Amino acid sequence: MSGLKSLFKQTAIYGLATVLPRMLSFLLVPLYTTEGVLSSVAEYGQVSIIFSYFVLLNVVLAYGMETAFFRFFNKHDDKRTVTGTSAISLIFSSFLFFALALLFQDQIAELISIDVKYIKLVVWILLLDALVIIPFAWLRAKARPMRYAVVKILNVAINLGLNVFFLLALKDLARENTFFDVIYRPDFEISYIFIANLIASAVTLLFMSPFYLQLQYVFNKVLWKKMLKYAYPVLIAGVAFSVNETFDRILLAEMLPPDIAETQIGMYSACYKIAVFMTLFATAYRLGIEPFFFSHAKAENPQKNYARILEFFVALGAIIFLSVVVFADVLKLFIVRSEAYWQAMWVVPIILLANFCLGIYHNLSVWYKITDRTKFGAYISVVGAIITLTINFLFIKEFSYKASAVATLVAYAVMMFLSFFFGRKYYPIPYNLKKIGFYLGGSTVFSWLSFYEFRGNYVVGITLLIVFLGIVYKFEQDKIKQVLKL
Numbered sequence: 001m002s003g004l005k006s007l008f009k010q011t012a013i014y015g016l017a018t019v020l021p022r023m024l025s026f027l028l029v030p031l032y033t034t035e036g037v038l039s040s041v042a043e044y045g046q047v048s049i050i051f052s053y054f055v056l057l058n059v060v061l062a063y064g065m066e067t068a069f070f071r072f073f074n075k076h077d078d079k080r081t082v083t084g085t086s087a088i089s090l091i092f093s094s095f096l097f098f099a100l101a102l103l104f105q106d107q108i109a110e111l112i113s114i115d116v117k118y119i120k121l122v123v124w125i126l127l128l129d130a131l132v133i134i135p136f137a138w139l140r141a142k143a144r145p146m147r148y149a150v151v152k153i154l155n156v157a158i159n160l161g162l163n164v165f166f167l168l169a170l171k172d173l174a175r176e177n178t179f180f181d182v183i184y185r186p187d188f189e190i191s192y193i194f195i196a197n198l199i200a201s202a203v204t205l206l207f208m209s210p211f212y213l214q215l216q217y218v219f220n221k222v223l224w225k226k227m228l229k230y231a232y233p234v235l236i237a238g239v240a241f242s243v244n245e246t247f248d249r250i251l252l253a254e255m256l257p258p259d260i261a262e263t264q265i266g267m268y269s270a271c272y273k274i275a276v277f278m279t280l281f282a283t284a285y286r287l288g289i290e291p292f293f294f295s296h297a298k299a300e301n302p303q304k305n306y307a308r309i310l311e312f313f314v315a316l317g318a319i320i321f322l323s324v325v326v327f328a329d330v331l332k333l334f335i336v337r338s339e340a341y342w343q344a345m346w347v348v349p350i351i352l353l354a355n356f357c358l359g360i361y362h363n364l365s366v367w368y369k370i371t372d373r374t375k376f377g378a379y380i381s382v383v384g385a386i387i388t389l390t391i392n393f394l395f396i397k398e399f400s401y402k403a404s405a406v407a408t409l410v411a412y413a414v415m416m417f418l419s420f421f422f423g424r425k426y427y428p429i430p431y432n433l434k435k436i437g438f439y440l441g442g443s444t445v446f447s448w449l450s451f452y453e454f455r456g457n458y459v460v461g462i463t464l465l466i467v468f469l470g471i472v473y474k475f476e477q478d479k480i481k482q483v484l485k486l
Contacts, residue, residue, distance in 0.1 A: 026335070028163055029273045034337045037167050038189055041340050045266030047190055049253050050118055052246035054126070059242045061097060061130040064234030065090055066137045067369070068227040073141045076223075084218035085227065087134045087211075094130040098123060113253075121194040128201035135211035155204045162196035233378035240381030244388045244411050248404035251389075255396045267344040268401035270336045275351040277324050278317065282359030285313055303429045310363045310429075314436045315472050317356050318443035322468055325349045325447040326461035347405035349451045353444060354409040357416045360440075364419040367427035376426075380418045384411040435475065442468060 031037055032044050069086045076082050101108065101123040109116035139148040167189060249269065253261050324331065328348050336342065361380075368376040388411045395403035423429065446468055450461040 026273065026276055027160060029270060029335055030337045031163060031167060032193075033270050033335075033341055035340075040263070041266035041338075042262035043190065043266070044270065045249075045253075045262035045264070047193060048265050048269035049249050049262075050114060050122065050190075050194075052249040053112065053114075054122065055246045056239065056242040057122075057126055058129060059235070059238035061094060061126060062090075062133050062235075062238070063093070063228075064231030064238065064374075065227065066133050067234045067374075068231035069134060069137050070141060071230060071369070071372075072223070072227055080216050081218050081220050081223060082227075083134070083138060084216050085220050085224050086137075087215055088217060088219045089224060089227075090130060090134055094127055097130075098127045101126075117191060118194060121191065121198055125194065125198050125201050128198070128205050132205055132208045135208040138211060151204060151207050154207065155200050158203055159196050159200035162199055163193060166192035166196060230372065230374060233374040233376075236378035237374075237381035240378070240385035243385040244381075244408060247388065248392055248401075248407065251392045251396060252401060252404060255393075256400060264400050267341045268347065268404065270341040271332070271344040271347055272351055272405075274324065274328060274331055274335055274345075274348050275355055278320055278352050278355040278359070281317060281320050282313075282355060282362065285359065286362045303427075306363075306366050307430050307432065310360070311432055311435060313359060313363050314439045315476055317359055318439040319469065319472060321352050321356050322443045322447050322450070322465055324352055325451050326458070326465050328451065329456065344401055347401060349447050350405040350409050353447070354405075354412045356440070357409070357412040361412060361416040361419050364416065364423055367419075367423035367429065371427050373426060376419075376422055380415050380422075383418065384415040387411040387414055439472070442471070 032047070038044050038047075065086055069082065072082045072086075073079055102120070105116055105119045105123070109119045136148060136151075139145070170192075249265050252265050252268070256264055325348070328345065332342060332345060365377060368374055388407045391407035391410060392404055395407075399406075420431075446464040450464055454460040
């Protein structure tokens with residue numbers, strides 16, 4: 001159990017660095033869905049489409065170099081060269097993208113049907129975000145989670161504060177003060193959202209700039225080629241993940257009738273956000289375990305610890321899954337403020353379960369990362385993307401965003417099972433399948449009963465939650481006490 005002590009400490013701080021900023025950012029959803037802030041549900045749908053491209057392009061601009069950095073930083077003695085090579089590679093590629101994107105901004109805007117004024121803002125944000133990838137990875141590799149946490153929280157705090165200022169306060173100030181009247185532009189809400197993001201990204205780079213000032217700019221071409229070879233499957237996997245995560249909004253925009261597309265996307269995207277609790281938990285856990293996987297790969301019997309890690313994740317994830325489903329209609333009052341969005345609440349349990357499966361997949365993926373078989377991650381992710389695209393193409397026109405939600409669940413579930421299947425062959429880990437299956441299956445059945453059969457009946461829902469908590473405690477009470485001691 002002592003081998004897990006550093007994991008729990010780092011996960012707690014990385015959890016703070018991830019959960020708190022995202023909770024601050026999460027407050028933007030109630031802001032955007034409050035009547036009168038954005039002009040319509042469709043306008044929120046337009047914002048969601050642009051952020052979908054953000055997710056895809058962020059993955060492309062990172063091209064797996066962050067994961068490659070972790071692997072080679074722990075594997076090689078010359079960490080200075082690994083750091084310099086990674087940083088120089090991303091600096092060059094980021095500025096190359098920036099120049100090409102600005103040069104062809106009009107053609108890009110026409111191709112993806114987004115106003116060119118948003119393209120300019122997005123390109124700047126993508127550049128700034130790409131330049132902090134290696135500095136943040138370096139902080140994680142050097143086990144400096146507190147600085148990582150502070151800068152991450154600062155980024156979203158600035159973003160949130162500026163969103164509130166631009167979308168709520170500026171209009172009132174413009175009526176009373178000539179100075180603010182010069183700044184304020186009517187019907188400029190979407191631009192304000194991305195201007196806030198741009199300023200937050202610029203401040204983040206400023207705070208991370210000491211990394212570049214102390215960096216020794218050493219570039220090793222042989223090492224770089226090895227890192228790219230390791231990274232390209234991660235890139236493919238990342239692109240596939242982005243397809244699973246956000247490409248459905250783009251497909252909805254292309255395949256639904258123009259008069260309803262953005263409204264449907266707005267409703268779907270807003271209710272999708274209620275699943276953020278599972279996403280936050282899974283992301284914080286992943287940030288903590290990824291360095292742990294690499295640093296403990298050569299420890300005595302690491303498989304035993306990896307098996308325990310997954311058990312903890314599934315037990316906690318099942319509780320979060322069922323709790324959010326039981327209280328989903330309460331949470332929507334605080335998260336998705338306008339009733340105009342509530343039609344899409346049907347997707348909430350589906351997306352929660354999908355992200356639960358994704359979290360399990362990330363835990364299972366340890367086998368191909370530490371055995372340098374990252375190509376399997378790419379293969380599995382591509383299968384998931386193909387499933388996502390196929391289901392969306394076949395069923396969007398008939399079922400709209402419901403097809404997108406089901407596609408996400410099926411894709412992540414298949415990826416989870418494929419990773420387990422191949423991992424058992426190449427790097428066997430003694431997972432307690434009966435217990436894991438019981439927690440996953442039990443929470444799914446209870447969630448289905450609570451939401452789709454007894455929705456609004458909190459006597460039934462809370463009873464199911466209490467019963468499940470009691471079962472988990474009965475099986476895990478000794479481990480819970482050990483974890484609390486750590």
